[in-house]
Amino acid sequence: MALSDTGIRKAPHPDKPKKLADGGGLYLLLNPNGSKWWRFKYRYAGKEKLLSLGTYPDTSLADAREKRDAARKQLAAGIDPGAHRKAEKAAGEERAANSFEVVAREWHAKQSKSWVELHASRIMLRLENDIFPWLGTRPIADISAKELLATLNRIVDRGAAESAHRVLQNCGQVFRYAIATGRAERNPAADLRGALPSVKQTHLAAITDPNAIGALLRSIDGYQGSFVTKCALKLAPLLFVRPGELRQAEWTEFDLDKAQWNLPAEKMKMREPHLVPLAPQAVEILRELHALTGRGRYLFPSARSPQRPMSNNAVLSALRRMGYATDEMSGHGFRAMARTVLDEVLHFRPDYIEHQLAHAVRDPNGRAYNRTAHLTERKKMMQAWADYLDGLRAGGKVVAFKSKVS
Template sequence: MSLTDVMIRSLKAESRPYSRTDAGGLYLEVRPSGAKLWRFKYRFLGKANRIALGAYPEVRLAEARQLRDDARRKLRDGIDPLADRKRDKLVAQFKAANTFGDLAKEYIEKTVAEGRAEATTTKANWLLDQLKPIAGMPVADIKPIEILAALKRIEARGKHETARRARSFAGRVFRYAVATGRGEADPTAVLQGALIAPRVTHHAALLEPDAVGGLLRAIDSYPGNAITRLACQIAPHVMARPGELRQALWGEIDFDKAVWTVPLERMKMRRPHAVPLSRQVLAYLKTLYDLTGPEGFVFPAFHTSRRPMSENTMNQAFRRMGYAKGEVTAHGLRTTASTLLNESGKWQSDAIERSLAHADANMVRGIYNRGRYWDERVAMHQWWSDYLDELRAVEKNALPLEAA
């Protein structure tokens, strides 16, 4: 006799479990605690088995019968309902443990182990933070529209380049997920062209000798923090990226050999970089040594010697000197050096590119050139420092490059 809701409600708990049969293998088990549990018993490949279908009244009679019928259809198709449920549970657990955020962190850790520059790792973590809306979602379930929604939120703040970089970073994470068996495809691939193309901007830089001389005099007169002033004085000479300079350590400076060796971990191209130090730079560094040496950061932060100077410190100093954002930036000093050195006609372009730590497309040629141009680079750095001194000393009509 099939069960009814009235019959089920009338069932009382006893000292031992007992059951009441419905039909087609469905039955209700009544526990001494009063719990009423749906069960479906079946045979698969000659073996008896049973599967839980929930508790009454959360699962009503009609729903229990529907679940039983679903299980019977699986049996008809040669599928064990219990094994299928266990598989679904494992898949759910697998997905829950492989969210986009988890895989992104794992991917970033992999790049760190491969020797990726610290600045690149910091940027990757920052991009992950921009993608918070999808960070908690299973990577295998994320659809292109969900990624686009997260990117459009970034774009709505006017951060078009950030949105583009975030899409590229997300693509690398998804491809890593596919490569490690935890994803099926890269859903960012179909988003090509969906974002606003960022306008190409260049780091503001002074390209006229008169203007460079004025900047150098302004730096010398800077009334702020002495370490900041020295950083701004050194930066035009060494042609390093701001991040490489502000994170410099005293252990990287060799006063006897007049060279600063930047380890590959901090270099954009993941290659160690040697910077010849002119007499002027060595003098600045000796002044700094009395302030921040002999260990740790050459340019420590204001509030703690355990961290380097902030990435905005030098640019903020330029603003205080009266230079607008569109006139001078710390990174733009590299453009100044590149432009004026090339215009001088005195130095081979490969030597200039090596001092700027630009990568050579031909790796073998690049390795060869690093050694080949060292003597020329030493001479060039000293000439460049001497020329900057000349520009600083001339108020108007700066000394022509040829005369210098």
């Protein structure tokens, strides 16, 4: 007789495993511990086999019969139900292992070894916030350009078109990595060229007029905030390194007697070591600062913990308190200031300037210059720059901009 739910519920616990047959190869296996397992017995290629169909009551009698009937249809079609299930499970595990998030994290782990920490964390944050929630579990090979665009448009709709372009670039890198590792055949990000709203190129605010530079330097001298932040403000125009490089500067990187700052490759955007010659004006500021923070790791430690550097907004916030708006001056603006004036006013060679900015500068054979390239000339340039800033600060003679000969 066929089984019933009432009969199953009233069945006593046996002393040893007992089978309750339902018909068509389906039976319920009762175990002494009280568990009840559905089994489907069948023959395939002359061999008797068993297929587990779940446990009762999680899998009801009706559900078990439905699964039995589906297995019998597979047998009629010449398919082994057990082998078919194993193949489906393996395919599902493979798809999960090749999901966009899994591949993206693998790509990020490999690439981040050559990135600065801040850059690496920003990229992962973009993916975690804007891509993984919608595409993270999808097999990377199945993601279409339409799906990717719909996800990117969520970023555009919140008014962050520029971020959408950056995320698209990162996704393209992930897809190219998937292709290279055999987990995808094409890059749907490449199909979205021109699909996102264009973004107007904007430049970080910078003061480049000599008279305005002099006023800024005098404002820095009169800054009423912390001494550590004031030193950072004074050094920013003299050294014109990237804001992150300045705030994370460590005392072990400085040789004040030799008047130089050696930045290790892992801190640099281009992953190349960099040398900054220090004019006497910079050394004087550093010696004053050393008396306060020289026993610690960082030149500019956080006010909350000396084990961490100052906030990346410290200099920017100080500029705002001094009255400089976001469209007037930024932390990166000191680099643009130096680049413009050293070229247009003091007429130093562009390659000296670019090398001191730690930009990618190549020799005639296409090789990257080492950190000591043109060091003598760069020392002279940094000294001339410091002297020029002193003149502007004092309100002295200002050298007018000269138009470049075309």
